Amino acid sequence: MNPRVQRTSRRIIRILDPMYNILDPLVYPMIRFVAGAMMIPHGYGKVFGGIEGTANFFASAGLEPALILAWYVGLVELVGGICVALGFLTRFMSAQLIGVLAVATFYIHLPSGFLWVKGGYEYPLFWLVVMIAITIKGGYKLAIDNLMPKEF
Numbered sequence: 662m663n664p665r666v667q668r669t670s671r672r673i674i675r676i677l678d679p680m681y682n683i684l685d686p687l688v689y690p691m692i693r694f695v696a697g698a699m700m701i702p703h704g705y706g707k708v709f710g711g712i713e714g715t716a717n718f719f720a721s722a723g724l725e726p727a728l729i730l731a732w733y734v735g736l737v738e739l740v741g742g743i744c745v746a747l748g749f750l751t752r753f754m755s756a757q758l759i760g761v762l763a764v765a766t767f768y769i770h771l772p773s774g775f776l777w778v779k780g781g782y783e784y785p786l787f788w789l790v791v792m793i794a795i796t797i798k799g800g801y802k803l804a805i806d807n808l809m810p811k812e813f
Contacts, residue, residue, distance in 0.1 A: 690748070690803040696791045697746030700758060704739025707731060722769060734761050745795060748804020753813045755795040762789035 670678050707715045712731050720727035738761065741754040765785040773780035799813075800806030806813075 686802055689798065689801050692791070693748060693751070693795055693798075693801070693804070694746045696788065696795060697742045697744065699788065700738045700742030700745065704735045704737065704742055707735030708739050711735075724764070724768075737761050745792075748800035748806050750813055751800035751804060751806050752796050755792045758792045759789060759796060762792055765789075 669675070672678060672681065712728070712735060715731040715735065716727040719725070719730050724730050737754075737757045741758050744750050744754040745758065762785050766782045766789050770780060770782035770785055773782070775781045775783050777783040
């Protein structure tokens with residue numbers, strides 16, 4: 662026999678129910694915004710002053726054509742980050758970021774092991790998984806995508 666649990670609340674501290682109910686619709690947009698915003702400084706640094714250094718690094722890692730890839734990655738991180746943060750063309754831009762983060766994770770950082778502090782793949786893998794989730798979910802609530810007749 663499998664007894665069913667009946668509850669008036671799922672939470673141990675029921676007094677928090679109203680707060681959780683109010684904040685629940687904001688959780689995913691907050692994650693999407695922060696994930697996009699975290700990409701922006703990486704792209705900004707490449708596009709506005711660091712493109713040569715990025716191209717040199719890509720060339721040394723065997724990623725060619727290095728200069729074109731450096732511009733692509735910088736623009737995807739900058740523009741894609743802005744778009745994901747705002748929920749504009751969310752799936753298209755987060756899919757581009759998946760590609761960038763997959764290369765960073767598995768090609769650049771994987772040989773250094775797991776720990777980010779030792780140059781490992783921990784940090785880019787985390788953001789890769791977040792971007793995969795964002796690509797699947799899309800802009801959702803509080804997104805510019807909702808103002809468009811169709812979503813990508």
